[in-house]
Amino acid sequence: MRKRPDLLNQSQILDPIWIPLSDGTRLAARIMLPSSASENAVPAVLEYLPYRRSDGTFRRDAVRHPYLAAHGIAAVRVDMRGSGDSEGILADEYLPIEQIDACEVIAWIAAQHWCNGNVGMFGISWGGFNALQVAARRPPALKAIITVCSTDDRYADDVHYMGGCLLAVDMLPWASVMLAFNARPPDPAVVGPHWRESWLSRIEETPRYSEIWLAHQRRDAYWQQGSVCEDYSGIQCPVYAVGGWADGYTNAVFRLIAGLTAPRKGLVGPWAHKYPEAGVPGPAIGFQDEAIRWWKHWLNGEQTGIMDEPMLTSYLQDAVQPASWYAQRPGRWTADLAWPAQSVNEQMWCMGQLGLTAAPQAGHTYTIGTDLRHGADAGMWCSYAVPGDYPPDQRGEDGRSLTFDTAPVTRAVDILGFPRVTLRMTANQATAMVVVRLCDIAPDGTSLLVSRGMLNLTHRDGHDTVTTLIPGEYIDVALTLNAAGHTLQPGHAWRIAIAPSYWPHAWPSAHLVTLELDSSGCHVLLPVRTAQAEDAGAGMFEEPAGTPERGIDELRPDARRRYERYDQVSMMWELHDENDHGAFMRPDGLTYGHRSADRYFIVTNNPCSARSVCEHEITVGRGDWQTRVVTWSELRCDSLWFYIDNRITAYEGKDVVATQSHQHRVARDGI
Numbered sequence: 001m002r003k004r005p006d007l008l009n010q011s012q013i014l015d016p017i018w019i020p021l022s023d024g025t026r027l028a029a030r031i032m033l034p035s036s037a038s039e040n041a042v043p044a045v046l047e048y049l050p051y052r053r054s055d056g057t058f059r060r061d062a063v064r065h066p067y068l069a070a071h072g073i074a075a076v077r078v079d080m081r082g083s084g085d086s087e088g089i090l091a092d093e094y095l096p097i098e099q100i101d102a103c104e105v106i107a108w109i110a111a112q113h114w115c116n117g118n119v120g121m122f123g124i125s126w127g128g129f130n131a132l133q134v135a136a137r138r139p140p141a142l143k144a145i146i147t148v149c150s151t152d153d154r155y156a157d158d159v160h161y162m163g164g165c166l167l168a169v170d171m172l173p174w175a176s177v178m179l180a181f182n183a184r185p186p187d188p189a190v191v192g193p194h195w196r197e198s199w200l201s202r203i204e205e206t207p208r209y210s211e212i213w214l215a216h217q218r219r220d221a222y223w224q225q226g227s228v229c230e231d232y233s234g235i236q237c238p239v240y241a242v243g244g245w246a247d248g249y250t251n252a253v254f255r256l257i258a259g260l261t262a263p264r265k266g267l268v269g270p271w272a273h274k275y276p277e278a279g280v281p282g283p284a285i286g287f288q289d290e291a292i293r294w295w296k297h298w299l300n301g302e303q304t305g306i307m308d309e310p311m312l313t314s315y316l317q318d319a320v321q322p323a324s325w326y327a328q329r330p331g332r333w334t335a336d337l338a339w340p341a342q343s344v345n346e347q348m349w350c351m352g353q354l355g356l357t358a359a360p361q362a363g364h365t366y367t368i369g370t371d372l373r374h375g376a377d378a379g380m381w382c383s384y385a386v387p388g389d390y391p392p393d394q395r396g397e398d399g400r401s402l403t404f405d406t407a408p409v410t411r412a413v414d415i416l417g418f419p420r421v422t423l424r425m426t427a428n429q430a431t432a433m434v435v436v437r438l439c440d441i442a443p444d445g446t447s448l449l450v451s452r453g454m455l456n457l458t459h460r461d462g463h464d465t466v467t468t469l470i471p472g473e474y475i476d477v478a479l480t481l482n483a484a485g486h487t488l489q490p491g492h493a494w495r496i497a498i499a500p501s502y503w504p505h506a507w508p509s510a511h512l513v514t515l516e517l518d519s520s521g522c523h524v525l526l527p528v529r530t531a532q533a534e535d536a537g538a539g540m541f542e543e544p545a546g547t548p549e550r551g552i553d554e555l556r557p558d559a560r561r562r563y564e565r566y567d568q569v570s571m572m573w574e575l576h577d578e579n580d581h582g583a584f585m586r587p588d589g590l591t592y593g594h595r596s597a598d599r600y601f602i603v604t605n606n607p608c609s610a611r612s613v614c615e616h617e618i619t620v621g622r623g624d625w626q627t628r629v630v631t632w633s634e635l636r637c638d639s640l641w642f643y644i645d646n647r648i649t650a651y652e653g654k655d656v657v658a659t660q661s662h663q664h665r666v667a668r669d670g671i
Helices: 058-070 096-110 126-135 171-182 195-205 209-214 251-259 287-300 395-399 533-537
Strands: 011-020 026-034 042-049 074-079 115-124 142-148 239-244 264-269 312-317 331-336 344-352 355-357 365-369 402-405 413-417 420-427 433-441 447-456 475-480 484-488 493-499 514-518 523-529 553-556 559-567 572-585 591-603 606-622 625-637 641-652 655-667
Touching: 011 058, 011 096, 026 058, 026 096, 042 058, 042 096, 042 126, 042 287, 058 074, 058 287, 074 096, 096 115, 096 126, 115 126, 115 287, 126 142, 142 287, 171 209, 171 591, 171 606, 171 625, 171 641, 195 641, 195 655, 209 641, 209 655, 239 251, 239 287, 251 264, 312 413, 331 484, 331 533, 344 493, 355 402, 355 493, 365 402, 395 447, 395 493, 420 433, 433 475, 433 484, 447 475, 447 484, 553 591
Parallel strands: 042 074, 042 115, 115 142, 142 239, 239 264, 264 312, 312 484
Antiparallel strands: 011 026, 026 074, 312 331, 344 355, 344 523, 365 514, 402 493, 413 484, 413 523, 420 475, 420 514, 420 523, 433 447, 433 493, 553 572, 559 572, 572 591, 591 606, 606 625, 625 641, 641 655
């Protein structure tokens, strides 16, 4: 990343700053003020998170926030209620109280003598979610937002459910992360002698999120709250939506720029769950400078030219040799003036005995049974660009699926947008799911995952209702795969792969399922894009830039092991994902370290043997003050119930100061 030494030391750091809320709760904040704020009021941008400014995001903030201040924009980083050094309890994700608190924070910022009254909001993931949610509440001082790697639909595109299927690879793992995060202590050097009381109160009073999420297996009012897709017109301030093809949240970029009526821009690169200036796979871009242009246009009224450029800039990826990690993805930038784009038209491919053909074929029936090892090479749903995250060669997965191929193409074909699949099928059980993958097949036979989607077939009439299947009765279902931007090179072919399970990506149906397809009612629509004149100027970004970390000592580097085991006697298949997230020390001596392990188990002839276990250990300390939090979470099932077990042990020094153990069960609701 390009450094700019001339921009360093041009900010004043205020930390901690206490922001009072109307109910008496105080939120802890760090403010980086530009040097110019002592003479002239400046705009401000808010990043509002539960991940703790003092340690959880300290290193990331040290790169991004000073850069804003050096460009004349105050950067305000606030610990949400119940997190970090702030007071209160964090009872769940994206609650109305979180949004109401943010509106109060924005009003407080706008009223400060150093602020010109214009406030922006930005964030990645949680911070991108709540930027959208707060924008929908229209606080008067909020003039624009940037939302990175987020979603407009909490049910359809988040860590909990996909296509009405329980997202096993992420739901319990993310709930276990928040179990551990919420059990971390505040900093005695900041909050004073009541730190221990606050810490133990959080451990005792914070709910287990996994229990809440499993209680809402349909798209009900719980998920509708905070899903801005319920009413896009509620957002009136300008929105810059950013995503990456290796991330789990890219679909929202396309829906937002299509659904919003406010000024908006969209950007999709090859990246995982990262800010684009740190984007991996590359190419990374100078998104810090792009954001400065956005903020100066909307918060200062400067003509930066950013709104004269195309609405959507996207990166079309070329084929690569399939691998579980890439430093770079070859491809090219494209630009569209609007979305939906005139450059994109759907191309139909029909399924049948000849594979995928442009012309309809005579009907034929096909059956595919459950292979519970299908999904072993799915990779992560939401990649953080860690080695081992990406789906490797899909040939093993394809062999466990029903597949249909096109003939190799003779000229390059670009797709951009959402592939859509229609299937006419029966199932032999009352509950079932279907998984569809779109792959790029190279001349050497390697299979590269391009997109995928899944549907709980009991949700075929909508995610707010469960309609059980009548075994043997044909149904027509439509599912939309994840958005993709890809170029199929000459000599390559498309493949559609269909299966009734995808463990551990999705929790399996309660019984072994056999699907039967009538190919006369099966086809795929690919969003084929033609080149546009605007493409010639696309991707003209600055090189990545930021301020360097200073005074931060790395105590332990990141490390990962991701491996599988299979016992051919017991038929037990296991996937182990062990992460050392590293440890570091701040300039004031505060140390922070985190290790985790997620493990998935299944007996490959018994879907009710599915089980996931997640463990975390987090250490926070300074000098003689040392704390450690250890958590353990398990999710298992039978044909009627999900069973959840969560445990916490908290240490001060070598002494155990708090323990918790909660067992809970939730009825399966069509899953």
